[in-house]
Amino acid sequence: xxxxxxxxxxxxxxxxxxxxxxxxxxxxxxxxxxxxxxxxxxxxxxxxxxxxxxxxxxxxxxxx
Amino acid sequence: xxxxxxxxxxxxxxxxxxxxxxxxxxxxxxxxxxxxxxxxxxxxxxxxxxxxxxxxxxxxxxxxxxxxxxxxxxxxxxxxxxxxxxxxxxxxxxxxxxxxxxxxxxxxxxxxxxxxxxxxxxxxxxxxxxxxxxxxxxxxxxxxxxxxxxxxxxxxxxxxxxxxxxxxxxxxxxxxxxxxxxxxxxxxxxxxxxxxxxxxxxxxxxxxxxxxxxxxxxxxxxxxxxxxxxxxxxxxxxxxxxxxxxxxxxxxxxxxxx
Amino acid sequence: xxxxxxxxxxxxxxxxxxxxxxxxxxxxxxxxxxxxxxxxxxxxxxxxxxxxxxxxxxxxxxxxxxxxxxxxxxxxxxxxxxxxxxxxxxxxxxxxxxxxxxxxxxxxxxxxxxxxxxxxxxxxxxxxxxxxxxxxxxxxxxxxxxxxxxxxxxxxxxxxxxxxxxxxxxxxxxxxxxxxxxxxxxxxxxxxxxxxxxxxxxxxxxxxxxxxxxxxxxxxxxxxxxxxxxxxxxxxxxxxxxxxxxxxxxxxxxxxxxxxxxxxxxxxxxxxxxxxxxxxxxxxxxxxxxxxxxxxxxxxxxxxxxx
Numbered sequence: 001x002x003x004x005x006x007x008x009x010x011x012x013x014x015x016x017x018x019x020x021x022x023x024x025x026x027x028x029x030x031x032x033x034x035x036x037x038x039x040x041x042x043x044x045x046x047x048x049x050x051x052x053x054x055x056x057x058x059x060x061x062x063x064x
Numbered sequence: 065x066x067x068x069x070x071x072x073x074x075x076x077x078x079x080x081x082x083x084x085x086x087x088x089x090x091x092x093x094x095x096x097x098x099x100x101x102x103x104x105x106x107x108x109x110x111x112x113x114x115x116x117x118x119x120x121x122x123x124x125x126x127x128x129x130x131x132x133x134x135x136x137x138x139x140x141x142x143x144x145x146x147x148x149x150x151x152x153x154x155x156x157x158x159x160x161x162x163x164x165x166x167x168x169x170x171x172x173x174x175x176x177x178x179x180x181x182x183x184x185x186x187x188x189x190x191x192x193x194x195x196x197x198x199x200x201x202x203x204x205x206x207x208x209x210x211x212x213x214x215x216x217x218x219x220x221x222x223x224x225x226x227x228x229x230x231x232x233x234x235x236x237x238x239x240x241x242x243x244x245x246x247x248x249x250x251x252x253x254x255x256x257x258x259x260x261x262x263x264x265x266x267x268x269x270x271x272x273x274x275x276x277x278x279x280x281x282x283x284x285x286x287x288x289x290x291x292x293x294x295x296x297x298x299x300x301x302x303x304x305x306x307x308x309x310x311x312x313x314x315x316x317x318x319x320x321x322x
Numbered sequence: 323x324x325x326x327x328x329x330x331x332x333x334x335x336x337x338x339x340x341x342x343x344x345x346x347x348x349x350x351x352x353x354x355x356x357x358x359x360x361x362x363x364x365x366x367x368x369x370x371x372x373x374x375x376x377x378x379x380x381x382x383x384x385x386x387x388x389x390x391x392x393x394x395x396x397x398x399x400x401x402x403x404x405x406x407x408x409x410x411x412x413x414x415x416x417x418x419x420x421x422x423x424x425x426x427x428x429x430x431x432x433x434x435x436x437x438x439x440x441x442x443x444x445x446x447x448x449x450x451x452x453x454x455x456x457x458x459x460x461x462x463x464x465x466x467x468x469x470x471x472x473x474x475x476x477x478x479x480x481x482x483x484x485x486x487x488x489x490x491x492x493x494x495x496x497x498x499x500x501x502x503x504x505x506x507x508x509x510x511x512x513x514x515x516x517x518x519x520x521x522x523x524x525x526x527x528x529x530x531x532x533x534x535x536x537x538x539x540x541x542x543x544x545x546x547x548x549x550x551x552x553x554x555x556x557x558x559x560x561x562x563x564x565x566x567x568x569x570x571x572x573x574x575x576x577x578x579x580x581x582x583x584x585x586x587x588x589x590x591x592x593x594x595x596x597x598x599x600x601x602x603x604x605x606x607x608x609x610x611x612x613x614x615x616x617x618x619x620x621x622x623x624x625x626x627x628x629x
Contacts, residue, residue, distance in 0.1 A: 018090045021083050164408045167409070170397065170400075171426050
């Protein structure tokens with residue numbers, strides 16, 4: 001069975017969109033509005049796949 | 065009607081400024097696409113992992129197209145629902161906790177348009193994300209696994225949207241009393257408890273909106289039973305939730321500490 | 323110009339077993355500036371929140387203007403600034419103002435135009451397109467005043483508008499309020515008498531949920547301007563005994579006696595001065611200081627507010 005990359009790349013693209021959006025939001029936020037250190041969230045977003053980005057969007061930022 | 069639109073615009077702007085309009089649809093689309101793709105490549109993955117002999121992997125039969133769609137729904141029930149509730153948990157609780165409600169509520173008499181707009185904005189995000197996810201799942205299933213009955217997918221999807229809607233709506237009244245994370249936890253807990261109960265005692269819980277997720281899966285498999293009672297129950301819960309949330313917010317627009 | 327814009331009668335708020343506001347009554351004149359003065363915990367914030375319609379009073383009534391007391395459109399005719407205003411930090415200053423104006427019934431175009439006007443009025447032109455999350459404390463307070471003004475209200479109510487600001491921010495806000503005087507009726511709460519005297523004509527002094535004193539500042543000033551004699555003596559037994567005897571003199575209205583000084587509020591300065599100087603000489607009191615003057619509003623305020 002041949003792997004059809006035309007089917008796979010949208011998955012990779014969506015994961016990239018999630019991670020990039022998370023990182024953009026992380027670096028635009030004031031340090032005071034981030035829960036915990038920034039580098040920790042960078043690692044979580046980059047290594048945690050979908051769940052890492054979800055975790056950041058759900059819990060990473062403080063309401064001001 | 066006018067205050068409703070002002071709030072609705074504000075909620076939609078807030079959701080896009082806080083990136084909700086990117087990450088929530090992206091998560092749903094990912095969940096929708098990954099289910100058919102991973103099902104399709106499962107024999108390959110099993111072979112490559114080396115834990116299953118190739119002969120056994122070859123025996124693995126790819127499930128039918130409509131059952132792949134039904135199992136996509138169960139993906140939406142876990143991560144998808146979690147994402148929606150997390151994205152919505154601070155719409156009311158956040159305004160109370162940060163104190164932004166104080167200035168807004170001096171300008172309006174009724175909190176109903178505000179609450180209605182918050183609900184409508186949550187529903188917009190939910191429907192768009194879920195429709196994207198379902199469409200992605202259907203397209204991939206159709207391409208990889210086999211033809212689908214589009215009518216069954218659409219009607220099952222519609223029923224499933226009602227299930228998502230009533231659980232997400234619960235965070236409005238809960239957020240008017242509790243903090244965001246607590247509201248999220250309780251609404252997810254309520255959903256889990258109701259679907260567990262209606263699974264254990266199906267005859268007693270004919271009306272329970274907790275049945276909607278499993279009914280939607282059945283509809284997708286083409287075996288649909290009538291769903292009026294749970295749908296009406298879900299709609300009633302939503303209506304009552306919005307009214308209760310509006311009343312509770314008017315009574316205590318500020319979190320206790322201020 | 324003595325039309326009543328707001329009158330409250332026997333306004334009371336109970337929360338559980340405590341009653342932060344205990345039946346207060348006062349009126350606001352159109353175009354006037356009234357300070358709601360009092361120490362922390364006097365019930366000022368609770369009073370303003372009731373007037374802004376945020377919390378319902380337990381008893382008493384609030385009448386807005388003379389007409390339409392039943393309709394709710396009075397909300398569009400008041401502007402309110404809470405003590406710690408909180409904005410949607412993801413909006414820009416201008417977006418927030420236009421959102422607020424629309425909520426108060428202005429059309430989209432009018433809302434934009436008024437937002438621009440108040441932005442210029444409070445001097446936030448440069449920051450108007452930036453997100454509020456990047457504003458300083460003083461900028462947020464000015465934005466708060468701008469949102470209270472954006473819908474052209476008749477009455478603005480400000481809760482401690484300068485308390486949380488540094489001296490520069492405080493000066494900016496006080497100057498702004500001074501410019502607004504006359505254009506709009508102002509009610510603002512403060513715990514600093516000096517702030518009240520700087521911009522207001524009238525004051526309502528609240529202590530422990532009740533009104534301790536109210537009226538025009540000029541009247542109150544003359545009411546509390548009383549002759550005061552300050553006397554300071556060398557430490558000594560004879561001197562101490564003499565000081566303690568002072569409060570029994572017929573011309574002494576009130577006496578504050580310390581270890582070697584006394585402060586006497588007297589009815590007739592001439593008679594008191596003559597009598598006391600004679601006594602000092604006759605008894606051979608070793609005098610350090612003898613000063614005739616008048617008391618001020620500040621003395622009254624400190625006495626009412628103090629422990």
